[in-house]
Structure formats: C-alpha cells, structure tokens
Amino acid sequence: MCDTTVSWNGWYRLFIQGQSVHMPDTCVDMLSCGTHAPLWLNGGHPTVEDGVVTRDVCGHWSNNCCYFQSNPIKVKACPGGYYVYEFVRPSACSLAYCADARNINITSTTVMPETSTTTETTAETTLPAPEIFYPFGSAAGDTINAAADDGSSSVIQLLSPFLFFGRTYQQIYVNNNGHLTFNQPSSSYVPYSFPARGSQDIIAGLWTNLDNSVRGVVSYHQYTSGNVLTRATRDINTHFPNLTFTASWVFVATWNKVSYFNLTNTETSFQVVLISGGNFSFLLMNYGDIAVTGHPVQAGYDTVNSTHYFVIPESINGSFISNLRNSSNVNVLGRWVFRVDGEPRNSILNNNVVGFRIRLSSFLDLTHIKTEQEKLIKQFLYLRPYFL
Known part of the structure; x- marks a missing residue:
C-alpha cells in the first residue's frame, strides 16, 4: 500500500x-x-x-x-476524546499511515452494507471477496476442465466476438495454470514478466503453478441472456459512471479452491470475467482466498508487443499474494476492473484503468486485526505510472 498516490x-x-x-x-x-514500512506518530x-x-x-x-523520516503532520486533540490529523503525502512509496486498533471493541463479525448518497460508496464495497464472484460451478451449469496438471480447456467458440485492445477474437482457452489465451492453449506454469513484448495476448487472473489434478475445480460458462447479464450491466455502470452500457455477453472462468503444485494443502480461488456490449469490452478479476506460495506468480494482462499491459501491484510476490482479496482499483475489495476494447494507451482519463479517489476515513493495522470483516475498509493501491 502506498499513500503517496x-x-x-x-x-x-x-x-x-x-x-x-x-x-x-x-x-x-x-x-x-497493509504496507512495507508503516508510519507512526x-x-x-x-x-x-x-x-x-x-x-x-x-x-x-x-x-x-525511524528508518524512514516522513513529512511531519499536524495533530489536534478535540473535545470528546478523539484526534484529527492533517495528513500529507509521505516522503516515499511503501509508506502508509497506521491506525492503532488494539483497543477497539469489535462487537460483530457481520459487516452491514454502508449507505451513502454519493457514488463513492456502494453496498458492494462491504462484501467479502467470495460474494463478489459471479455464479460458477455445477449449479451455474459450468463446463469443467479436466483435472490435469498444466492442462487446458479445449477450444471454446465464443457466442459473441470479444474485442481485446483492437483485436477481435472468436475463441478462447481457459488454462489450468490461471490464465486465458486466445490463439492456442498454454501449459506454461512459470509466468513471464509483463511487459513481455511477445506475440500473443494473455489475461493472467493468477498465473502460477496450479494443480487441479489434486484439489480444486477449473470451470467456465458464457452467457447471452439472464441475470448474469443484468448483474454485469449494473457492475460496469457502477464502475464506469460516465458510460451508458448494456451487457450482451459475459464469459466467466473460475478457479475454485485449486491447490499449488506440490502444495496439496493449499487452496486458491479467483475469477476472470469478460464482458462485452456494443463497442465496449471489459475485464473483471475477482479474488477470494489466495494462498501464499513460493512459486513465481503474476496477475494482470499483456498484449502483442506489450502495446497495453498491466500488473496488479504486489501480484508478482508469492509472499504477499494473499493480499489480492483486500486490494482493488474500484473500491470493491477483491475486484480489479479494466476497459479493454482499445482505448488509446496512456489514457487513464479515458477509462483504460479504472479507479477513483475518495476521502479516507480509516486505516487498519493488519498486525492486530485479523478477520476478513475487519479488513473491509477503504484502501488505496498505487497504479505504477509505466503500466498506464
């Protein structure tokens, strides 16, 4: 976490x-x-x-x-026994302000949705990460990949063309090692670093050495009608309030409780959701429980010759990968959203990479607060300039 942004x-x-x-x-x-070098008064x-x-x-x-001596701040004690702070930009990234949570009384393990008259906070922001998942599994009628280490789906013919940064695809592959490819399946379990300046488009929900032959299920489903399209329409219009969008096609790929290779007691869950309608295309990545790992990892996307690419911050470090469920660029913990139809590069204002800034009202010391509900606070992650 980096408060310089x-x-x-x-x-x-x-x-x-x-x-x-x-x-x-x-x-x-x-x-x-939630950071490397926490700031204290x-x-x-x-x-x-x-x-x-x-x-x-x-x-x-x-x-x-006091290894880092950040910029001084102003503090005031208020009648009523509380303090206010005039926070300023820290002197370096990897620094974040802390809150001392050791003495607070957590009375409930259920977080109720926030109510707000602004567009900055919606009921979705308080949902645990698994609840942001789109329907999946046998109950949703998914097609299930074979339980095979380094395996892939057979070619999936798309019910609607998908536009990905200027290239239109009619087919896709769901690879068991956590990524999607368009032209051919991939058994690669070691991610290459983005930007790779390679010859293929790739979407990496969590590209690493997964093994569904031992534990977990990899599945997929595509929709052209029904409640999933209604939900996708709502989500995109929430995340992109300046657009008027109606989803006509949704593709959901899910890795549910899949273990890492040679780590059979681990479970990792995430989704990659492709959404299209009209001339618009979007990519959602939803993260549930992600186990730490010593395997190389990467989450994001890359295009042919890396004309467009993005790496979710901290997703290349297996020791911190479990934080994905507490990260976001749209203020919905566990979710990352991108517009991918082909807007010009270096164009955050044109919504290639989504996000908005809100006035932060609380920070959390993750040393003292452990439960998922207590972690559902507004967080910020920097977007590295060279990814935009």
Missing part, C-alpha cells in the same frame, strides 16, 4: 467499524498496516489545551523504528 486535503479522523481510533505513537511492526498526542501541534512521522524498516 492519495490526494490528501484537509483534516482526517480515523474510524474502524464506526469506532474512533488514533495513530499509534509507539513503534509499529514492519510489514503491518513520533512525539505523542497533544492535549486539547495544546491546540494544533506538529509531529514527526516515522516509518519502521530494517529493524529501525
């Missing part, structure tokens, strides 16, 4: 599950608060009588509590 403006009060919290004013463990909190004070901010790294 947040447009900080004004004063902020911190909440977790509606309970007021404050920044820690003692050293915070490395690799907590060096100097203690003021009293109401102190008024507005300026405090140094430190980031813990390399066993040094």
Whole structure:
C-alpha cells in the first residue's frame, strides 16, 4: 500500500467499524498496516489545551523504528476524546499511515452494507471477496476442465466476438495454470514478466503453478441472456459512471479452491470475467482466498508487443499474494476492473484503468486485526505510472 498516490486535503479522523481510533505513537511492526514500512506518530498526542501541534512521522524498516523520516503532520486533540490529523503525502512509496486498533471493541463479525448518497460508496464495497464472484460451478451449469496438471480447456467458440485492445477474437482457452489465451492453449506454469513484448495476448487472473489434478475445480460458462447479464450491466455502470452500457455477453472462468503444485494443502480461488456490449469490452478479476506460495506468480494482462499491459501491484510476490482479496482499483475489495476494447494507451482519463479517489476515513493495522470483516475498509493501491 502506498499513500503517496492519495490526494490528501484537509483534516482526517480515523474510524474502524464506526469506532474512533488514533495513530499509534509507539513503534509499529514492519510489514503491518497493509504496507512495507508503516508510519507512526513520533512525539505523542497533544492535549486539547495544546491546540494544533506538529509531529514527526516515522516509518519502521530494517529493524529501525525511524528508518524512514516522513513529512511531519499536524495533530489536534478535540473535545470528546478523539484526534484529527492533517495528513500529507509521505516522503516515499511503501509508506502508509497506521491506525492503532488494539483497543477497539469489535462487537460483530457481520459487516452491514454502508449507505451513502454519493457514488463513492456502494453496498458492494462491504462484501467479502467470495460474494463478489459471479455464479460458477455445477449449479451455474459450468463446463469443467479436466483435472490435469498444466492442462487446458479445449477450444471454446465464443457466442459473441470479444474485442481485446483492437483485436477481435472468436475463441478462447481457459488454462489450468490461471490464465486465458486466445490463439492456442498454454501449459506454461512459470509466468513471464509483463511487459513481455511477445506475440500473443494473455489475461493472467493468477498465473502460477496450479494443480487441479489434486484439489480444486477449473470451470467456465458464457452467457447471452439472464441475470448474469443484468448483474454485469449494473457492475460496469457502477464502475464506469460516465458510460451508458448494456451487457450482451459475459464469459466467466473460475478457479475454485485449486491447490499449488506440490502444495496439496493449499487452496486458491479467483475469477476472470469478460464482458462485452456494443463497442465496449471489459475485464473483471475477482479474488477470494489466495494462498501464499513460493512459486513465481503474476496477475494482470499483456498484449502483442506489450502495446497495453498491466500488473496488479504486489501480484508478482508469492509472499504477499494473499493480499489480492483486500486490494482493488474500484473500491470493491477483491475486484480489479479494466476497459479493454482499445482505448488509446496512456489514457487513464479515458477509462483504460479504472479507479477513483475518495476521502479516507480509516486505516487498519493488519498486525492486530485479523478477520476478513475487519479488513473491509477503504484502501488505496498505487497504479505504477509505466503500466498506464
């Protein structure tokens, strides 16, 4: 997590599950608060009588509590026993502000949907990642891939052409190792780094050494009518409020509780959803529980000659890959959404890569808060400029 991409403006009060919290004013463990070097307040909190004070901010790294000395911030104690902070942009990426969550009282394990009159927060933002999945499995009438290590589906003839960055495809392959290809199946279990500047288009939901011959199911289904199209239409219009879109075709590929090769006790679940209608094409990636792994991994997409490509931040590190279910570019945890029909490159304003900034009201110290419900907070992940 990187707070350098947040447009900080004004004063902020911190909440977790509606309970007021404050920044820690003692050293915070490395690799907590959803980042590498968590930021803490060096100097203690003021009293109401102190008024507005300026405090140094430190980031813990390399066993040094103040290895990073970030930009100072202003702090004020308010009547009522809470604090507000005038956050500023940290001095480096891989730094993020923390909230001290150790003393809050978590009274419920069910998170109710937020209500809001703005477009920035919808009921979807509070759903655990598996609930954002589109229908899948035998109940949805999926076609199931053979349980074969490094296997693939047979060629799938698409019921509607799919436009992917200027190239129109009539067929696709669902590969057991976590990716989709268009021209031929792929047994590759070692992802190559994007941009590969290669000769094929590829969509990597989670390209790694998966093995459905031991555990899990890989399946797919395509739709041209029904509730799935209604849901896809709603999702795209929510994520792209400046477009008027109606889905006419949806393709859902699901890797459900698939294990890694030689790691039979692991389970990893994710989806790749292709959506089209009119002249528009979209790609959704939904992430559930993702097991950590020592295998090479990568999530994103790449095109012929890498004219367009994107790598989800931190998705190339198997040690952090479980964080995918808590990441997003559309404020729906576990979901990444891209428009892929062929908008010009380097055009985030034209919606190639989706995302919006919202005023952040709470941060979470992942060292002290473990449950999935408690992790459902508004998060931000940087979009590396050279991916856009």
